[in-house]
Amino acid sequence: IVKKASLFLSAGLLLSSLLPAQLSVNAIVDGQNPAAVISRHIYGHFSEHLGRCIYDGFWVSDTLQVPKKDRIRLDIVEALKKINIPNLRWPGGCFGDEYHWRDGIGPRKDRPYMVNTNWGGVSEDNSFGTHEFLELCTLLKTEPYISGNVGSGTVEEMAKWVEYLNSDAKSTMTDLRAQNGRKEPWSVKFWGVGNESWGCGGNMTAEFYADQYKRYAVYARNYRNAPLMKVAGGASSSDYNWTEVMMKKVHVNDMWGLSLHHYTIPTGSWGKKGSATAFDEKEYFTTMKNCLYMEELVTRHSTIMDKYDPNKKVALAVDEWGIWTDVEPGTNPGFLYQQNSLRDAIVAATTLNIFNNHSDRVRLANLAQTVNVLQALVLTQGRQFLLTPTYHVFDLFKVHHDAKRLNVAFTSPLYKNGDAKIQALNISASIDSAGVVHISFVNIDPNNKISFRAAIPGVKWTNVTGQILTSAKLTDVNSFDKPENLKIQSFANAKKEGSDLVVELPAKSVVVLELR
Numbered sequence: 225i226v227k228k229a230s231l232f233l234s235a236g237l238l239l240s241s242l243l244p245a246q247l248s249v250n251a252i253v254d255g256q257n258p259a260a261v262i263s264r265h266i267y268g269h270f271s272e273h274l275g276r277c278i279y280d281g282f283w284v285s286d287t288l289q290v291p292k293k294d295r296i297r298l299d300i301v302e303a304l305k306k307i308n309i310p311n312l313r314w315p316g317g318c319f320g321d322e323y324h325w326r327d328g329i330g331p332r333k334d335r336p337y338m339v340n341t342n343w344g345g346v347s348e349d350n351s352f353g354t355h356e357f358l359e360l361c362t363l364l365k366t367e368p369y370i371s372g373n374v375g376s377g378t379v380e381e382m383a384k385w386v387e388y389l390n391s392d393a394k395s396t397m398t399d400l401r402a403q404n405g406r407k408e409p410w411s412v413k414f415w416g417v418g419n420e421s422w423g424c425g426g427n428m429t430a431e432f433y434a435d436q437y438k439r440y441a442v443y444a445r446n447y448r449n450a451p452l453m454k455v456a457g458g459a460s461s462s463d464y465n466w467t468e469v470m471m472k473k474v475h476v477n478d479m480w481g482l483s484l485h486h487y488t489i490p491t492g493s494w495g496k497k498g499s500a501t502a503f504d505e506k507e508y509f510t511t512m513k514n515c516l517y518m519e520e521l522v523t524r525h526s527t528i529m530d531k532y533d534p535n536k537k538v539a540l541a542v543d544e545w546g547i548w549t550d551v552e553p554g555t556n557p558g559f560l561y562q563q564n565s566l567r568d569a570i571v572a573a574t575t576l577n578i579f580n581n582h583s584d585r586v587r588l589a590n591l592a593q594t595v596n597v598l599q600a601l602v603l604t605q606g607r608q609f610l611l612t613p614t615y616h617v618f619d620l621f622k623v624h625h626d627a628k629r630l631n632v633a634f635t636s637p638l639y640k641n642g643d644a645k646i647q648a649l650n651i652s653a654s655i656d657s658a659g660v661v662h663i664s665f666v667n668i669d670p671n672n673k674i675s676f677r678a679a680i681p682g683v684k685w686t687n688v689t690g691q692i693l694t695s696a697k698l699t700d701v702n703s704f705d706k707p708e709n710l711k712i713q714s715f716a717n718a719k720k721e722g723s724d725l726v727v728e729l730p731a732k733s734v735v736v737l738e739l740r
Contacts, residue, residue, distance in 0.1 A: 248675045251634035253653050253663065253725070255682030260584040262654055264310040264625035266576070267618060268369065270544060270590040272317030273352075274343040274597050275559030281595035281604060282360060283352045290607050293363065294356070299609050300595060300602050301363045307601075307618045308625060311367040311414060313543055313590045314357050318342040318424035320416070321375030325385045328353020329404050342424060344558030354389070358410050367414060369543075369590070374418030374433075374440055374457070375426040383443040386415065390450035411450040414588075416543070417441055420485060421457040422466060430469035433457060437470075441478055455541050455588070458483035459525065467525050471532040481541035481588055484525055487548040488515045488571055500549040500562040501699050505670060508567055508698055509641035511547070512668050515571045516646055518545070518578050526585040539587035542579065546592045546599035547571045560597050564702070566695045566710060566732065568599055569613035573666045573693075573734040576621050580652035580664075583629050591618075603704075610707035616693050620712060620736045623662040627654035630661065634678075639669040649674055649729070661685065661739040663725075670698055670732040678725045685739040688725065690715035694733035 271277050284290065284297050291298040315323045319342055327336050328350045335350040361368040370389075372382045387397040389412045398409075417440050419425045421433040428436065437456050446452055456479045459466035470482055490498030490511040498507055526540060547568050548560075555561045572591070579586045591614070595602045601615040629652070636647035648669040655661050661683055667674050692715035702709050717728040718737050729735055 247637035247672050249634050251632055251678040253678050253680040254631045255680050258628035258655055259631055260629055262580050262583040262624045262627055262629050263587040265588040266579045268311040268590040269309050269594045270313040270592045271594045273315050273319040275561055276596035277593050278352050296360055304364055308622050309366050311369045312361055313369040316371055316419055320371035320419045321373050321425040323373055325354055344556050368412050369414035370412055371416035371419050379440055379443050382440055386444050390447040392448055413453050415444060415452045416455045418457040422460055430466040434470055434473035453480035455481040455483055461486045464524060464528060467528045471529055476533045476537045479538055481539035483541045483543045485544040486521055489548055497548055497550050501565055506641060513646050515574050518575055522582045536585055540585045541588040543590040544592045548598055564612035564614050566613055566700050567698045569617050569693055570666060572614045572617040574650050577650045577652040577664060580624055605704050608704045610702050612702055613710045616712050617734060620691055621664055624654045627656040629654050663737045665729055665735045667729045667733050673731050674729040676727040676729055680725060687740050688718045688737055690718050690735055690737040692733055692735045694730055698732055
């Protein structure tokens with residue numbers, strides 16, 4: 225009998241070791257003290273003249289048989305309108321500091337060709353320029369965010385571009401705009417004064433760039449109905465000195481925002497970043513550890529900004545972020561084309577939760593990049609078109625746009641890989657103008673589900689509904705053969721128990737709940 229009992233016990237222990245473990249979390253979602261608004265501009269996007277993002281992405285051949293206006297591809301436009309993209313950054317990136325805007329206006333047959341020296345050495349005919357970009361933004365119903373050329377441009381060149389865009393007075397620039405088909409100004413407000421000035425934007429020191437910023441910013445004028453929201457070029461990842469110098473040397477009234485660029489590299493090495501689709505759990509763990517580093521970056525840069533700007537007038541603008549892997553085999557290395565897996569969706573959702581939870585300082589961000597480049601929302605192949613898992617995260621999270629943040633207090637269980645460990649769960653919550661609460665969860669752990677229980681004082685609710693994005697494997701993707709392999713599905717494992725919210729979160733999942 226003892227031997228049989230021990231055998232049953234051993235079998236039971238073996239079986240339990242093969243089953244997913246149950247991790248538990250108790251939390252409080254504070255509905256009594258709503259915090260800073262989560263700006264919709266945190267959910268912005270970035271489209272550089274790089275690879276197939278603009279040309280053969282948004283802007284296609286006359287002969288391609290897809291719905292289009294002029295040469296703007298309308299299936300992409302309609303998909304992005306569905307997720308309410310709030311702003312679109314253009315023309316760079318590194319490209320912005322070699323872009324001379326007058327090359328991209330006037331009759332297209334007369335526009336000069338240029339070589340894109342940053343990205344693949346390809347020739348561009350400048351057929352997509354200022355008017356085409358702003359028409360795209362009009363179709364998208366989104367705010368344009370233009371990155372001006374400090375690296376190879378002049379103060380006059382930037383000043384004239386702002387005048388061309390925004391002035392309603394008679395001048396040579398506004399006459400030229402009318403001659404090119406646009407009488408009324410566009411009133412573009414978001415304006416980047418250079419890009420990555422520490423690197424491809426000029427290899428400047430922080431002190432030199434701060435002086436250049438002040439000079440350029442003076443002549444980037446405010447015109448009627450178009451006060452500029454100027455974004456100064458900020459730090460790369462953990463360059464805290466850059467932020468210190470900028471905040472010390474530039475008055476808080478002279479910039480709307482200060483940028484930060486940080487990419488999640490799966491291996492942590494720029495030499496070999498790792499595959500977008502062929503990775504094991506160890507590399508997934510490293511990827512998520514590198515992704516969660518954004519929390520430290522935002523916190524430490526914000527702390528420096530607080531010293532000089534305690535009232536938080538200046539936004540921290542994370543206007544380049546996302547996962548950066550090796551390119552897909554057989555594609556142009558300079559085009560940065562990569563597939564997009566469930567792992568990438570988990571990176572996107574985790575990062576957006578971090579931004580939401582720092583909404584008092586982070587008020588603009590731009591995922592790199594929108595179409596066919598890096599962590600794209602949309603991939604195209606000729607007439608074919610698909611939405612990536614990352615697209616679906618932005619669709620899920622759009623409920624947070626301009627809602628008030630609710631603070632969530634909890635202790636996350638740990639996800640372990642060997643001797644290393646990271647937090648398995650991240651959350652953000654908000655309440656909208658109608659009093660509806662949304663809570664977004666990411667369970668990073670690929671092996672274990674999490675049982676979550678929360679009290680929500682200050683919120684009256686009777687009903688909870690939910691949606692989920694997950695898949696069988698972290699490496700699962702949407703392909704042109706199976707474009708809907710990963711998509712949003714309804715989620716039923718949430719309920720009201722007494723006055724508490726009780727949720728069972730599957731492993732490797734993104735879940736968004738709505739409480740009414």
